[in-house]
Amino acid sequence: MTATTTFALVRHGQTDWNAAGRIQGATDVPLNDIGRGQATDAVTPLSQYQWDFVVASPLSRAAETADIIAVDLELEVIRHLPGLVERNYGPAEGLSAGPKLDALRVDGSYGSFRGAEAEDSVSGRGLGALRELAEDYPGARIIVVCHGTLIRLSLMAALERDIPPITNAAMSVVQFNPVSGWTATVINNELLDADTLDAGALAAL
DSSP states (O other): OOOOEEEEEEEOOOBHHHHHTOOOTTSOOOBOHHHHHHHHHTHHHHTTSOOOEEEEOSSHHHHHHHHHHHHHHTOOEEEEOGGGSOOOOGGGTTOOSSHHHHHHBSTTOSSOBTTOOOHHHHHHHHHHHHHHHHHHSTTOEEEEEEOHHHHHHHHHHHHTSOOOOOOTTOEEEEEEETTTEEEEEEETTEEOOGGGSOHHHHHHO
């Protein structure tokens, strides 16, 4: 039987740029104290499941969130994968709402800006990193700490459904099987409705 690998995708805690509404993207902005508290709070929902280890984006806000979670759950952070870095927003990074940011919008789009990494590139990187983990650790239960847009776009591509914005330190639980593909049981800390749950995914939890 082909092994199913389970992932908890966790967004990093808050940064000062989050609080100010500035676009971070690939810019390496550290956690603030609120974000560190959110990382600690994320341990409670994660502790409802069993996990084997933690993996993180190399950006410091995700890496520190992962370290906090790992210590509290008595796990080890074993890898920092470049494929898990947040979407690169190019010249929009560091900007908040206003004329400068509006001038960079693509066709008036809320989330796309001139010079930003394409959405399919982001989801391709994210899902590629998760598939790499599934290949290297088949059947493992892995906490992956990364970034909101990367999580949302990756889940939209994997599950072929709309995904809401991912909040700081929120958990999404998904499963990957090389034969049957992707399923999900929790999105953004919300348990999915029973009629959307895959019986095999439930059995894996």
